[in-house]
Amino acid sequence: MTSLDALRAATVAAPGNTARYALVARPGRAARVAEAVRTEWGPLGIQLAPLSTLEPEVLVATLPDRALAPDRPSVFAAAYAAVEEFDLVAAEPDLPTGFFPQPDAEPGPARETLDNFPPGCWVPAEPELEDQPRWAPRVMRVPEAWAFSEQQGRPSRGDGVVIAQPDTGVTKHVELADAITVPGFDVLDGDPDPTDPLGAGGNPGHGTGTASVVVSGEAHVVSGSAPLARHMPIRAIESVVRVTQVSVARAIDWAVANGAQVITMSLGGIPSFSLDRALRRAVAADVIVLAAAGNCVRTVVWPARYDDCIAVAGSNAANAPWPGSCRGPAVDITAPGQNVFRAKVSPAGDEVGQGQGTSFAVALTAGVAALWLAHHGRANLVGAARQRGETLQGMFRRLLRATANRPAGWDPFEFGAGIVDARALLAADLDLGRDLESVPPPSDVRERAAGSVRSLVAEAAGTDAARDEGPDLHDFGPELAAAVLEGRLASADRFRREAVPAVPVSAPPAVPVSAALAEAAGPELCALLGLEPTGGDR
Template structure:
């Protein structure tokens, strides 16, 4: 077993819990230590983010395999045991969801029938966002802009271009070293849900590819550079804590924006890392999700831009997540990318079509890099400070997007990104911004409502009926179970339907999913 295989074998049985506490936990108080000693053998606790003494991460090994209902139940149960100690003001399991439907092979199929008419031409997606016109306004094509990219890492793909990558400040958050090289594990032998080796390369090629039109991929902002941050091994966030630390690394090393082409149920530590980046004057955006319809985290967070996927002629991609949390859409259905095809267990560098909101957010990130380069990132930060993201959002959803005929703004945002319109627009005054749709209040019901595309009032009414609670008691219960609620809303369709119906009778009828903690199950049975 080589080092990479050994590390994988360890991670598939690693359990992680995030804590928020104002008291130092490097030496845990007795009650917390007793819980961990009894439930999580070989545990250790560390700070989650640099220069932050209130967010902590507990890790330990369990017999259950990551991604199974039994693993989720173990994690959710431990969270409730920790909360009973009173040591932490918040605790949440850091675990993946697997209910993303179709296999990744369907997203990157070479079968032309998988893709819409009009996607045969390699440059169709750039044309759809008026990229050439944007380059006329910004002839450096994003020079000097660095894009932090939490994903599967980088490869030196001949159709991407070595100069598209910043390998001086890259980081591997999985192996904890300074080389974010993607090991390109054979997907047929991966232990992870929805593995997509080379995914970081495919998405980077859309942002900053330096190939040619005939042989390779030309990115939206080929003058910019992508900072690879290896934080995942599939298209779902296996451990949001790794993505959180990747976002924090992008902030601490001076990246101008962060593009996240993965998603999951979310984690408050990731939300905190994104907020620190936004407060530092960075732009942060994420893919809305695929195949589950609801908008996954972190795209669903109010402090993160959410991007849905479209195809040629502006038609929405049928498998794209959608909802009121979406800010804008961009090409993601049948996009040409630089990546890898597997033959007899061996990766072969190639160019092929692929689909996913991963590529939609990559197009918006490329357009954002052009916008930052055009106005100057330092000048923009001086003008807007922590409000830069809201200022960008205002330009993006007004002059920076075009609206096709019959557009569904309630599900797919303001329109399809228009890079040329974005760059030509007059900058708004610092006081003239558009807060994120779905509200800016940092409250559990706000975040959950954005995820499931319900109004906060309707969701609160449904939760009140489902829990049989109201007022402060309801809000404290939702806060206590927010992480587990988010997990079930994504992972358990029957339970999601029950929750949104507000019917306790229906909840009792479906029974207790194997992923539920006993404490959560007791609230509705």
């Protein structure tokens, strides 16, 4: 089967939609690949453009008036066919995934997936918090951090630090009326207006809510953790419960190219070659990058799962883990995520309310990163990191973990070093924690990407299943991760039905995967992970 035939099988006619693939060319071959792709895929009206000005070797192939087929194995089979035909490093579909649920999603297909999660993921609102709308920054000792900077004669409240936020965009709200903003961007429409269109379905207003816990002014109800930081809103997804990773990679590159100093991502999905490369570029450019660990699927999703990203889990007002938080060794730190007060979209644009999810935990932590940069001066911190042989990201992660508040009974293997302590972070000596043993990530970029998938396979099927003799976890990582996460959804559904005796229980169905992945994985691993080969031959 040619790559064109595979692409035809992987997409369907859908006027007004677009299907996308990211093609990673070998160094110096992007122009040659572009010419070959235009020739071979021309019958489908293909359009090609670099991922961004920072990434000319990743080409985004867009098919107007087509959408990716619901048959996921065929969608990935087309990527594998493209790798072979055009001699690529990698290729991936810009596949919307629903592995990051939110409780405030609107009715529709995305909302229906929430019923597949175990009981106890979402918790009720807590009436006792209604008179404490700023409890979240308080337990992180954010007000004390502001006061400490003032006492030291240093910039306070994140003054001047640029925080980029790829999300659904923002809309007018009283909580953001005093926020200091810098020009943002709409990656989806390719224009400078990051306004959230608040479309039907998904969870409209998500970006407004997460922005409020970072930069809302002190004169209002919520108060962000860094109210004097400069907010850079980027519309990168239509819905946080339908994330496309290539658009997030483009948002990261746009943020880096336009002066972002912190990037916070309240979203998650499957691994992505283009996203991994964008993260590494951001870290190399001395940008602090954080992402939400995820909700309800229990295991950390991407991009938080990458070594180059700081993964933030969620806690509650009692400094205990939020039951719905994703967890595991990939978590670096925890911050409030259960019933955090945030801006809530309404006709009048003035409502606030309790919201839950690691979306808010990472946004609050991004504000603390801005406090740290403002307090010490970013240039000073970059120089200090260089002297210590670290990246700025690495030094911030080390200090964030070393100064964390670890309550009694805390499980560091599930929820990281503890809960963010902003006051302790700002006061810490920059050498704190350097004497602690740590395992550096592999220097080989393919192995680093593969490692994040290997850990997921180990969680799902045991460490023996993640042995090196299995499939190439770089090449097949996105499809394998999607299949494993889907399997977790099926197990969650079984768990839910077991809790309701009237509902008959059956074993979770096998998850279909491409023939190429099934062949590479072998029958033993397929059986362990519940994978079933179907169509999509190379």
